[in-house]
Amino acid sequence: MSLPNHFELLATDAGARTGRLTTPHGVVRTPAFMPVGTAGAMKGMHWRDLRDAGTDIALGNTYHLMLRPTAERIAALGGLQKFTGWNGPMLTDSGGFQVMSLSDLRKVGEHAVTFRSHIDGAKVELSPERSIEVQRLLGSDIAMQMDECVRLPAETADIERAMQLSLRWGERSRRAFEAAPAGTMLFGIVQGGDVPELRHLSARGTVATGFHGYAIGGLAVGEPQAVMLAMIEEVAPHLPADRPRYLMGVGTPDDLLESIRRGMDMFDCVLPTRNGRHGVAFTRHGQVNLRNARHADDPRPLDEASDWPSTRDTSRAYLHHLVKSGEALGAMLLSEINIAYYQRLMGDIRDAISKGALGEFYETTRADWERGDIPPR
């Protein structure tokens, strides 16, 4: 039996799509970029500023939250949206990816993955059923099936084993999700690494299980962009057109634009906040490294045409000084500047798709990026 559909496709332009996804905590305009609030907080940003920057939906990491403060505690406090004060749509991952990257002594079995917490060393078991339970306790609007993600490059046999396990875990995740509150959603995840045949198999199997939406996982894990885009092209035709499509862990503004042209609707990435903490801004002129001494005496803002006040009004000289001095405000300003740029880009892309003008927008945006930063004074 197919699951109810909360996605409305509003317009397409060549391969690109724009739509509305309705969640219990509000509507998400797609294409959508989801900033990552790992442990219940955005790094260096107030939730109020995240919303002002044009964010519809944020991502919370199940692995971090189940260990601290624990899912049960968050449930008792009314769920993640109320706990954090964000009060908007929230997608949670399954926890599987961070188990692989952060925990010690992990062991993947058919039933579950067992690991030791990176916080206190406690032994923890995470099964597909427990992952769904944790995500329900967190109050997730969109839960993800548990999967196994293989870092590339990898042997085909390893990729296939993880992909098949992910299909079985997807079925168990869907069964476990049957008692979930009305309006909440479960997304399946297509795996298969960089092997087209495995991607096809995974896509068909995942769609056969049936989910509210479909994610492509196992990309942006070390492969070139061309491989990533090729894999999207292999998978997209197998996904139902009326369901949302989420490309996990991606990416740069360029990655997003290229993926949207290939039919993807949702994205998450730590890049805007992480690069911000490292002194790098995403702008209309491409990436700008504020550590560079060329900015030390430059009174000009990053982009005088931006509608985000910090981008338009803060001098490069001040940002350079903050970054060089290690002042927290530097990371705070660059994180919000980057999130605002991402969200403005998403809004512009949605508008362009609605008007059937994405091709033109694509050309001018890429030309701006390739032209690079304004010349030094």
Place this chain on the structure above:
Amino acid sequence: MSLPNHFELLATDAGARTGRLTTPHGVVRTPAFMPVGTAGAMKGMHWRDLRDAGTDIALGNTYHLMLRPTAERIAALGGLQKFTGWNGPMLTDSGGFQVMSLSDLRKVGEHAVTFRSHIDGAKVELSPERSIEVQRLLGSDIAMQMDECVRLPAETADIERAMQLSLRWGERSRRAFEAAPAGTMLFGIVQGGDVPELRHLSARGTVATGFHGYAIGGLAVGEPQAVMLAMIEEVAPHLPADRPRYLMGVGTPDDLLESIRRGMDMFDCVLPTRNGRHGVAFTRHGQVNLRNARHADDPRPLDEASDWPSTRDTSRAYLHHLVKSGEALGAMLLSEINIAYYQRLMGDIRDAISKGALGEFYETTRADWERGDIPPR
């Protein structure tokens, strides 16, 4: 010749005063608390939030700024207010205090203090004349004379030597200030440690030199609160009633309330932001340590009666989680919660003085603090 007076005394209540100090960048309502933006930034707070929290004037540290990005660079960029985007009144210290506490190989001479920069080891000389020049380059609304501050307890001979040197440096500072832009101000600093006779001598000498306003320095440097308040009582009668009085580096909300009752008008302290970074909130219920496990499951805010949104709407459980997880947002929220509490306290005190009701306000405020935090659930 006495300097022009930009201070207007509006009301007094017993020893306490409320007034308006007009600077080139705007009016400061007194009693005023000045948050400390050490190196051109508040730690963990956007300037916009500092203003929203009720801040009229901020403090910049000459020592930090002269070393990086340098006063000349800030001057070329239009001054500290424009550089930071704060655009409001700014007081700068002389740099002398931080030379003593932060630099290496410092040597105090009659002409100047020489030291090595804590940033790059460069040898730097700071004289009263250079300090005034640096503060003018920074675009300071209120500059401070250079002085020497002695940490307590200290030998009387050491306190006296530093006090006499500060008097001579005060005269040189005033001469150097003669060419300063109209409307900007220079405050003298009364030294003398915990020795009443030296405080009297210093106060009379400083007033004889003549400044726009008068500061009491060399307190909050290790002595008990009773000693600090006693020294204020020794000095205040020697200061002209029509000039603003600034107690440097103070303090807790209780220190501020007690000092205001003894006639002080202006204060600066890193305590609200520093304690915020360490997980401690200043509230109507006194200081609250959010690290304490009693808050882990507590959905209540720090103070449901506060008019500052983060204080009224953020749960103790969330703050506890952020602090325990080392999330930057914890320090950011507690810094703004603390600054907002300080500024609200200043506003309430100004209102109470205006109405002649400071005595009653003092009793109820102290009773709230002494009652302590609300009971655990």
